[in-house]
Amino acid sequence: DGGITQSPKYLFRKEGQNVTLSCEQNLNHDAMYWYRQDPGQGLRLIYYSQIVNDFQKGDIAEGYSVSREKKESFPLTVTSAQKNPTAFYLCASSSSSGWGETQYFGPGTRLLVL
Amino acid sequence: QQQVKQSPQSLIVQKGGISIINCAYENTAFDYFPWYQQFPGKGPALLIAIRPDVSEKKEGRFTISFNKSAKQFSLHIMDSQPGDSATYFCAAGSGNTGKLIFGQGTTLQVKP
Numbered sequence: 001d002g003g004i005t006q007s008p009k010y011l012f013r014k015e016g017q018n019v020t021l022s023c024e025q026n027l028n029h030d031a032m033y034w035y036r037q038d039p040g041q042g043l044r045l046i047y048y049s050q051i052v053n054d055f056q057k058g059d060i061a062e063g064y065s066v067s068r069e070k071k072e073s074f075p076l077t078v079t080s081a082q083k084n085p086t087a088f089y090l091c092a093s094s095s096s097s098g099w100g101e102t103q104y105f106g107p108g109t110r111l112l113v114l
Numbered sequence: 115q116q117q118v119k120q121s122p123q124s125l126i127v128q129k130g131g132i133s134i135i136n137c138a139y140e141n142t143a144f145d146y147f148p149w150y151q152q153f154p155g156k157g158p159a160l161l162i163a164i165r166p167d168v169s170e171k172k173e174g175r176f177t178i179s180f181n182k183s184a185k186q187f188s189l190h191i192m193d194s195q196p197g198d199s200a201t202y203f204c205a206a207g208s209g210n211t212g213k214l215i216f217g218q219g220t221t222l223q224v225k226p
Contacts, residue, residue, distance in 0.1 A: 097212030105157030
């Protein structure tokens with residue numbers, strides 16, 4: 001059953017704590033993306049990776065970090081430097097980063113601050 | 115210049131009616147315009163997409179109209195059904211980075 005999985009579905013963060021959101025895909029896609037979704041603001045790109053061991057900052061990378069050590073995995077860490085982390089986080093992948101490639105999204109992780 | 119502006123923010127349509135959502139962009143380098151559909155608590159899914167060399171693309175009840183000179187594009191949902199009730203996002207992309215700029219989203223409610 002191919003697709004993108006994100007875990008956990010809900011995540012709670014305490015003040016000053018780093019938390020890591022998991023994203024795994026078994027679609028053999030080269031490109032992976034992380035978006036943040038806030039009400040009324042659409043999806044904003046945090047980081048993206050076109051190939052293993054390489055990634056680039058998106059529009060709102062401050063307070064976040066990523067790694068891409070394996071093709072199928074692209075974890076996102078929300079650091080304590082991110083002062084307003086409450087949001088719905090979406091991971092996506094595409095077969096390549098070429099023109100017009102469809103991005104397939106995971107089910108998302110909702111992060112809440114305690 | 116990187117923004118994509120989407121309107122309306124919310125839309126209520128009767129069953130069988132036509133739903134119309136509009137988007138506008140500034141960056142003429144954009145050359146790929148997809149629409150995504152998102153149900154509550156789920157990730158978005160591609161609905162339909164268009165290239166700037168065509169003015170219209172139709173897939174079933176969903177049609178994209180594209181006006182290159184006005185830098186606008188719109189989604190028309192014909193014979194709207196309650197199952198179409200969702201949030202719709204337009205987006206724009208260019209080049210080979212795969213990066214998409216999303217509009218703010220439109221929440222559509224189709225009343226039975």
